Amino acid sequence: MSAILDKVKPIIEAAVKETGCSLVDVEYLKEGKNIAIVTDRGTPLISDPGSLVVDNIIKSGFNVIALPGACAFVPALNMSNINQEKFLFYGFLSSKESQAVKELEELKNINFTIVLYEAPHRLYKTLQNILKILGNINISISREITKMHEEVFRGTVSE
Numbered sequence: 001m002s003a004i005l006d007k008v009k010p011i012i013e014a015a016v017k018e019t020g021c022s023l024v025d026v027e028y029l030k031e032g033k034n035i036a037i038v039t040d041r042g043t044p045l046i047s048d049p050g051s052l053v054v055d056n057i058i059k060s061g062f063n064v065i066a067l068p069g070a071c072a073f074v075p076a077l078n079m080s081n082i083n084q085e086k087f088l089f090y091g092f093l094s095s096k097e098s099q100a101v102k103e104l105e106e107l108k109n110i111n112f113t114i115v116l117y118e119a120p121h122r123l124y125k126t127l128q129n130i131l132k133i134l135g136n137i138n139i140s141i142s143r144e145i146t147k148m149h150e151e152v153f154r155g156t157v158s159e
């Protein structure tokens with residue numbers, strides 16, 4: 001196992017920047033080495049800028065192999081008691097409120113479950129905007145999934 005790890009360069013999600021690092025990664029691959037994108041928070045590339053790295057690697061002619069891992073939205077959806085037959089994983093709304101409102105307006109005619117990620121400090125404002133734009137719909141809010149302090153709220157926006 002250590003021989004394999006010696007050939008793999010880990011890129012920690014928190015260190016992936018939206019500019020610059022992709023070029024270094026391709027140079028590393030040209031040397032015949034491998035790259036692993038790992039994270040301590042869910043699945044890499046789901047709502048994070050690591051997708052820019054993968055895009056650059058593929059466009060440079062290299063292969064990308066994905067391995068399944070933890071992904072917070074799947075168990076959150078499973079525990080939600082909201083229809084899971086058809087859903088849209090949207091990820092994070094814009095951090096700019098005016099843009100987030102526009103995004104919610106675009107989403108209001110979607111006829112299936114919408115999965116959003118939201119930062120704790122923005123949750124209340126996002127819920128206010130959801131109530132204003134989408135109405136008093138059924139929601140589920142999950143946090144700390146699979147951890148000791150896991151919490152799931154199921155109810156309406158106004159609750």
